[in-house]
Each structure stands twice: as structure tokens, then as C-alpha cells.
Amino acid sequence: MKILKLLPLILLLIFSMGANSADGQNSGSDSPKLILIHLDAVSASVLRTEIDAGNMPNIKRIFNEEGLLETAITYYPSKTPFIISNIRSGTPSDTGELVGWDIPGFDYEKDFSIEDSFLKMALSKQRISRANLLQGLPFFSGLKDLALMNTLDLFDEYPVQEFYWYKADSYGHFEGEEEYLRKVRQFDERIGKYIDKLDDDINIIIYSDHGMVFGEGVELDKQISERFSEEIKIYSYPTMYLKEGTDAETMAKKVIEETDLDFAFFLQDRMTAKGFFENSTLYFEYQDGKIRYRHDGPDPFDYFDNGYNGEFLTADEWLSLTINLDYPATPVKVFAFLQNPNAGEIVTSLDNTKFNKTGYSQMGNHGGFTATDVVVPVMVRGPDVGYIGEFDKLWLQELFNELDQFTFKQEPNRDTHYISSRYDFSTNTNRTVTAFSPTYRFRLGADIDFGDFNGADLNQVWGKYDIFRSQLARVWIGGGVDFSRTDTVGMFMIRHEFRIRNFSAKTSLTTNKNNQFTLAYDIHDNFSLELTNFSAVGFRLSL
Numbered sequence: 349m350k351i352l353k354l355l356p357l358i359l360l361l362i363f364s365m366g367a368n369s370a371d372g373q374n375s376g377s378d379s380p381k382l383i384l385i386h387l388d389a390v391s392a393s394v395l396r397t398e399i400d401a402g403n404m405p406n407i408k409r410i411f412n413e414e415g416l417l418e419t420a421i422t423y424y425p426s427k428t429p430f431i432i433s434n435i436r437s438g439t440p441s442d443t444g445e446l447v448g449w450d451i452p453g454f455d456y457e458k459d460f461s462i463e464d465s466f467l468k469m470a471l472s473k474q475r476i477s478r479a480n481l482l483q484g485l486p487f488f489s490g491l492k493d494l495a496l497m498n499t500l501d502l503f504d505e506y507p508v509q510e511f512y513w514y515k516a517d518s519y520g521h522f523e524g525e526e527e528y529l530r531k532v533r534q535f536d537e538r539i540g541k542y543i544d545k546l547d548d549d550i551n552i553i554i555y556s557d558h559g560m561v562f563g564e565g566v567e568l569d570k571q572i573s574e575r576f577s578e579e580i581k582i583y584s585y586p587t588m589y590l591k592e593g594t595d596a597e598t599m600a601k602k603v604i605e606e607t608d609l610d611f612a613f614f615l616q617d618r619m620t621a622k623g624f625f626e627n628s629t630l631y632f633e634y635q636d637g638k639i640r641y642r643h644d645g646p647d648p649f650d651y652f653d654n655g656y657n658g659e660f661l662t663a664d665e666w667l668s669l670t671i672n673l674d675y676p677a678t679p680v681k682v683f684a685f686l687q688n689p690n691a692g693e694i695v696t697s698l699d700n701t702k703f704n705k706t707g708y709s710q711m712g713n714h715g716g717f718t719a720t721d722v723v724v725p726v727m728v729r730g731p732d733v734g735y736i737g738e739f740d741k742l743w744l745q746e747l748f749n750e751l752d753q754f755t756f757k758q759e760p761n762r763d764t765h766y767i768s769s770r771y772d773f774s775t776n777t778n779r780t781v782t783a784f785s786p787t788y789r790f791r792l793g794a795d796i797d798f799g800d801f802n803g804a805d806l807n808q809v810w811g812k813y814d815i816f817r818s819q820l821a822r823v824w825i826g827g828g829v830d831f832s833r834t835d836t837v838g839m840f841m842i843r844h845e846f847r848i849r850n851f852s853a854k855t856s857l858t859t860n861k862n863n864q865f866t867l868a869y870d871i872h873d874n875f876s877l878e879l880t881n882f883s884a885v886g887f888r889l890s891l
């Protein structure tokens with residue numbers, strides 16, 4: 349199809365659409381920039397020990413002065429699905445939905461299987477950071493560092509970005525403390541390199557969601573299913589769902605006596621949580637927004653030796669009084685979680701010398717309410733978030749209340765328009781591609797061939813839609829019309845792009861056999877050099 353006369357018009361159209369890009373590709377480019385890094389499974393005490401041992405020179409250099417808050421307290425259950433799916437909305441633990449990996453959701457008349465939980469957790473994240481979930485697994489973990497560095501180039505499109513560093517968590521579960529600490533130190537090294545490249549106006553928040561307990565592995569699931577399959581419906585540490593007719597108090601006492609569990613609590617009435625530890629009976633009594641703690645037998649929490657006098661305290665008062673003890677704010681945590689309609693009738697915890705050993709957690713685990721599980725660090729730097737470092741304590745569930753000025757789910761208005769041109773030395777032809785993006789994730793384009801100087805031929809027109817995007821890769825599917833043969837034919841295409849900073853590799857597969865493999869290098873934000881099918885060289889100009 350001869351289109352020589354149309355060509356100037358197409359180009360004019362493309363570049364006039366590009367001209368309005370002065371106000372940015374992004375609606376949110378006025379909003380302050382932020383990288384929010386979710387550091388999985390590093391407690392405040394691990395961080396402090398490693399800093400003091402000189403193993404985290406970058407964290408110390410970048411945050412230690414005023415940007416490191418070591419007294420944040422996370423959710424109980426201290427498990428990633430519960431934390432991640434609730435923290436963004438600031439949902440407290442008495443209403444949060446997804447309490448574990450494999451749990452019933454009574455409010456929703458459906459159970460969450462492990463697969464559902466994984467999906468639900470993934471979908472609570474920003475689209476481009478969902479793949480971080482897989483990059484935590486040992487097999488994929490090499491991609492993690494590359495993905496983190498790529499976020500440096502994404503702030504124009506995504507002024508507010510999130511990044512999930514799961515490595516320490518997965519290595520802690522699978523490999524044990526030594527490998528875990530190696531990954532914690534590796535985080536320091538990688539984050540040091542990353543932040544040194546980050547512009548000063550970009551805010552940084554790094555928070556950890558929970559800690560990790562090593563020590564003796566005890567197989568609670570097995571112990572409970574062997575002894576109590578008649579009475580207990582599901583046990584998903586630390587929460588226990590009873591079968592109809594099982595008495596919570598009798599069961600709580602039995603599991604303390606007959607399993608390795610250290611604590612078991614249930615609601616005695618609407619205002620009282622009652623629990624057992626060894627030979628002690630423990631009470632958390634609620635009244636007018638305050639909680640009082642009583643015990644018969646020894647006090648496992650040591651509250652009375654540390655300034656507690658049996659009075660009713662608010663949640664904040666509990667936190668201030670107990671943040672440095674082994675069981676910080678446990679009355680608040682346990683009472684609140686027992687109010688959650690999705691929590692089991694009994695909630696439990698091990699002390700910090702034992703962990704719940706499962707198929708996934710061979711060497712370490714978390715989920716309970718000891719300091720090792722729940723006291724976490726928050727690191728901040730930047731003009732809009734620096735003040736958070738000066739808090740003397742923080743309920744992690746309130747972190748996002750401080751981040752109102754940041755818009756997390758925003759997406760660019762559109763993708764770039766581009767024109768690319770390449771000369772193929774094997775066929776002595778030139779192909780020029782023009783594409784424009786009317787809206788984000790859509791591109792429409794035309795491929796035009798210039799052969800032996802007697803005109804231009806419209807080779808194909810196409811449209812494509814982006815079905816997947818991560819910090820590293822992008823996948824488009826689309827279709828179009830191929831005019832290059834005697835019969836005009838329709839075609840489908842799938843395009844994959846893998847990017848590491850300025851380098852990208854693009855594969856395009858089409859049903860009309862117009863397959864391409866392109867290597868590209870960006871020499872400027874808007875200009876890249878391309879090598880296609882190892883036989884054509886050219887450039888791409890984007891706007």
C-alpha cells in the first residue's frame with residue numbers, strides 16, 4: 349500500500365501529540381516522590397546488633413543519626429499477608445481480613461487457600477511491584493537487585509514506588525540464621541548503592557514488617573492435628589479455629605499442657621481475654637478504651653517488675669511502658685486480635701526460643717507476639733518523611749496515615765509515543781515504525797517500509813495492550829493487519845521487553861512471521877540505539 353503522501357501527516361500527528369508532553373507523562377508528577385521499601389523479617393534488635401557489629405555501614409551512614417526509629421511495633425499475627433494486606437489502609441488488627449496463609453474467612457463465607465492468600469496479597473500491591481513477591485524465592489532472587497536498581501528510572505512514570513525485599517525472610521525460613529544474616533547484610537550493601545544514586549528530593553521509607561525467630565523448631569501443626577483433630581478445625585499459627593461444641597477454655601488449657609505452645613488466649617466474655625502460660629492464668633480486661641492486666645501465678649511478661657501497677661492503661665501507655673520488654677504491648681495486641689471476626693476462638697504464641705516448624709519454615713519462623721516477632725525498625729530520609737524518624741514510638745499500622753500526600757495507585761496518563769527507524773543490511777531496506785499511545789498501556793502503530801527508493805509501503809498497522817508490567821519486564825498482546833502480501837491478512841502478536849537500566853531486550857512474535865528480536869541501549873531518556881535480528885541497526889526517538 350503506497351502511503352508516501354500520508355507519511356508527513358502521520359509524523360505530524362505523532363509529534364503534535366508528543367508536544368503536550370511538556371506537562372508530563374504523568375498526572376501525578378507534582379506529587380512528592382517516594383520509594384517505600386518493605387524489608388521483610390528484620391526485627392529492630394537484629395538491625396541494632398548488626399549495626400553495632402559494624403555489619404551495616406550503609407544503614408548506619410544514611411539513617412543512624414535521626415532517620416532510624418527502632419521502636420515501631422507491628423501487627424499480631426506478625427505475618428506478612430496480614431500486614432501487607434492491611435497496612436496500606438491503616439486497618440488495625442481487630443478488623444483486618446487476611447490473617448494467615450491458609451485460613452477461613454468467616455465474614456466472607458469463603459476460605460482463603462494458600463493460593464488465594466498469595467493472590468490477595470499480590471493484588472494489594474502496586475502493579476509493577478507484584479513480581480517482587482516471586483523474586484523473594486531463592487531461585488529468582490538474583491533478579492531482585494536488578495529490579496531495585498530499575499526503580500531509579502521509573503520515578504517519572506511512577507513518582508511513588510514500592511519495593512519488596514523478601515530475601516531475608518525466605519532465607520530465614522529455608523536456610524536458617526547464618527544465611528539470613530548474610531541476606532540482611534546484603535540488604536545493607538545493596539541499599540547503600542541504591543540510595544547513593546537516588547536524588548535528594550526523593551523520599552525514602554524502609555520499614556520491616558516483622559522479625560524472625562530461630563532456635564528450637566517445634567511442629568505445632570502436627571502436634572495439634574495428632575491430638576486434637578476432633579476439637580480443632582484449623583490451626584494456622586498463631587490462630588486456632590475450633591469445631592462446633594469445643595469449649596475454648598478447656599481447649600486453651602489443653603494445648604498449653606500437651607503441646608509446645610507457650611501461650612493460649614480466648615475471650616472469656618466480651619470484655620475479658622483469658623489465657624494460660626505454664627501454671628499461670630492471665631487476664632486482659634477491657635474498659636472504656638483501656639486495658640488492665642492481672643495474673644494468677646508468676647508473671648511471664650515481667651510487667652509488674654518493670655513499673656506496672658495493675659492499673660487500666662491505654663494502648664499508647666501500654667506501648668510506652670513495655671516497648672523495651674520481651675512482650676511489648678501484648679495485652680493490647682491479644683485483646684484487639686481476639687475482636688477480629690476472622691480470628692479463631694483461641695490465639696496463641698510461642699516464646700522467642702522456639703519457632704513453628706512447617707514445610708516452608710524449616711529453620712525459622714514468626715507470627716507470635718514476642719519482641720523478636722513484633723518490634724521492627726522504620727528508616728526514613730527526605731523532605732516529606734524525615735520527621736517520622738523523630739517519633740519515640742510508632743504503631744506500624746499507622747505508618748500510612750503519615751503518608752497522605754503520596755498517591756500510591758497512580759499510573760501514567762499514557763505511554764511514550766515513538767518513531768523508530770532502522771536499516772537492514774541483509775535486505776537493503778529501511779523500516780520506520782511510528783506509534784502513539786492514546787492512553788496508558790495502549791499503543792497504536794504503523795510499520796512502513798522504504799525499499800529501493802521508489803516509495804514507501806505500509807507494511808502493517810497494529811494495536812497492543814500491556815497485560816503485565818514489573819520493574820524488569822513488560823508484556824504486550826495485540827493484533828493488526830498485514831498489508832505486505834498479495835492478500836491482506838490479520839495477525840496477532842505478543843511482545844516481551846526485559847530491561848536492566850539502559851539496556852533492553854525486546855522480543856516480538858507475530859502470526860504473520862514478522863518476528864523480531866531487538867537489543868536496545870538508551871543513550872538519553874528519549875533516544876535509543878537499536879539492533880534488530882542482528883541485521884538491522886537504527887534508532888528510536890520517544891516522546
Ligand SMILES: [Zn+2]
Pocket residue numbers: 389428517518521714
Ligand atoms: Zn516469613
